Amino acid sequence: MSFTEQSELVARDEAPGPMGRDTLEKRVFRATAVVLATVAAAYVLWLLVDLLLLLFACALVSLILLTITDAIRRRTRLPFGVSLGIAVLGLLALIGGSIWFFGATLQGEFAELASRLPSAWASVQQRMAASPVGAAIMERAQGLAPSGQTVVTAATTALAAVGGALSGLAIVLIGGLYLAAQPTLYGVGLLRLIPTAARGPAAETLDAISVSLRNWLKGQALGMLFVGVATGLGLWLAGVPAAWAIGLVAGLAEFVPYLGILVAGIPAIVLGFGQGTDTGLWTIGVLIAVQQIQGNLVMPLLQNRMVDLPPAVTIFGIIAAGILFGVPGVLLATPLTIVVLVLVRRLYLHEDKEEVLESGDEPSPPVPVPAEE
Structure with a gap:
């Protein structure tokens, strides 16, 4: 059920109240209260920014589950609860099966990656030291190298961040499942917080945000799959050790645009x-080729499944989110940018919902809802 339909449901449930006399004193008092409440709310929201980012991540997970659930319902006409259960079990089976099928191979590749990196770095240092330019670069780099205490502190901070990330991931998955299980309950509750006069436009704006995020998630999933497979295959053909492990990292990191190639590179x-100069040059060529094919061929073909985000907007959105919110902001920068763009087009440019969505897929046709649901 879309937010617009939920808004109509809320409007039917609410009866109009008696009209009272509106005096100047009441208007001034109401305006003052609104200003003070807005300032207080903005301050509280800033204090709760980490919680809001966590809630936004839960909403993304619920969108993924609801998208799969709607696809199952359109093809099978099963009830919502059964379709959601199939979607959750299917995802768990896919992840578990992938770990079981590729786990041993990837474990060996990651172990090889960890064992080969130090010796490979030492070999690179020897090659650079053999030339005057390389020796000068190494000398400058050694001067910029951090101290041992700095490395220990950074490692401790990184381990703590990993622990926090794992606990946050568990909360996001469980919270997303709860949101997906009762979308109408939470949607109607959100719309009840909005004044009646603004409820219809707000519902259309929420619908535009929901459809835009769904489109982005579809295209981003295909883009991540291409980057992971193409990077792993290209590096394997070039003779780079642990090629598929690097490809997996590149594919997962591509959730943040342009980050996958940088992290894996x-x-x-x-x-x-x-391995040698020729292999190193081939490696650079593979990474450049994957990035160019993705940017000039794959992504344009996927534009009908994605929100049309200009590259400059995406990059500066990632930088801004990183400055404001840190690492969680970087991970959620692109969907947050999509939300901001939809709000700007709806509230500032006053575009209709159809104009906002014209660059992406049309919303899926509604699934017939039984009366008891």
Whole structure:
């Protein structure tokens, strides 16, 4: 059920109240109260920004589950609860099966990656030290190297961040499942907080945000799959050790646009040059080719499944989210940018919902809802 339909449901449930006399004193008092409440609310929201980011991540997970559930219902006409259960069990089976099927191979590749990186880096240092330019670069780099205490502190902070990330991931998955299980309950509750006069436009704006995020998630999933497979295959053909492990990291990191190639590029290049100059050059060529094919061929083909985000907007959105919210902001930067763009087009440019969604897929046809649901 879309937010617009939920808004109509709320309007039917609410009876109009008696009209009272509106004096100047009441208007001034009401305006003052609104201003003070807005300032107080903005301050409280800033204090709760981590909680809001966590809630936004839960909403993304629920959108993924609801998208799969709607697809199952359109094809099978099963009840909502059964379709959601199939979607959750299917995802768990897919993840578990992938771990079981590829787990041993990937474990060996990651172990090889960890064992080969130090020796490969030492080989790269020896090659650079053999030339005057490389020796000068290494000398400057050693001067910029952090102290041992700094490394220990950074490692401790990183381990604590990993622990927090794992607990946050568990909360996001469980919270997303709860939101997906009762979308009408939470949607109607949200719309009841909005004044009656603004409820219809607000519902259309929420619908536009929901459809835009669904479109982005569809295209991003295909883009991540392409980057992971293409990077792993290309590095394997180039003779780089642990190629598929690097490809997996590149595919997962591509959830943040342009991050996958950067994250996978550093260990891939080090391992490539550790094997030899030719392998290192081939490694650079593979990474550049994957990035160019994705940017100039794959992503344009997926534009009908994605929100049309200009690259500059995406990059500056990632930077802004990182400055404001840290690492969680970077991970959620692109969907947050989509939300901001939809709000700007709806509230500032006053575009209709159809104009906002014209660059993406049309919303899926509604699934017939039984009377008891």
